[in-house]
Amino acid sequence: MDVKPVTLEGRHVTLAPLSMSAHLEGLAAAGAEPKLWRYSPTAATGLDGMRAYLQEALDAQATGAALVFTTIDKASGTIAGSSRYAAIDRKNKRLEIGWTWIDPAFQRSHVNTEAKLLMLQHAFEVLGCMRVEFKTDQLNTQS
Numbered sequence: 189m190d191v192k193p194v195t196l197e198g199r200h201v202t203l204a205p206l207s208m209s210a211h212l213e214g215l216a217a218a219g220a221e222p223k224l225w226r227y228s229p230t231a232a233t234g235l236d237g238m239r240a241y242l243q244e245a246l247d248a249q250a251t252g253a254a255l256v257f258t259t260i261d262k263a264s265g266t267i268a269g270s271s272r273y274a275a276i277d278r279k280n281k282r283l284e285i286g287w288t289w290i291d292p293a294f295q296r297s298h299v300n301t302e303a304k305l306l307m308l309q310h311a312f313e314v315l316g317c318m319r320v321e322f323k324t325d326q327l328n329t330q331s
Contacts, residue, residue: 273307
């Protein structure tokens, strides 16, 4: 399994490799609603909070444990949130999809549906995964 940063293009959504310099401000704006973080151990609100959150994500990616995407709505060009592959197990060809959060303006829209489709297709068809699991808090019934 050759898991490396890649851009995934759909009809309505682009999943771009996370870039601190290119995405910090847009992700901070998308993640400004405190309720987005109620099921997360980290509340990534404000520029400093988001910077710390993204640095942790990039650190996990640098070790090979994660692959982090910025979710972009193609129609507006607006950063809508983020998602990632995590718990990457190359030997057993498995990974998790999680750490997803979406700006409330884009929730219950095409954004997360297509983002997950792109991630599943890439995991199974390109990476050759045998198992993909979704990771979400049991209390997060909206997800």
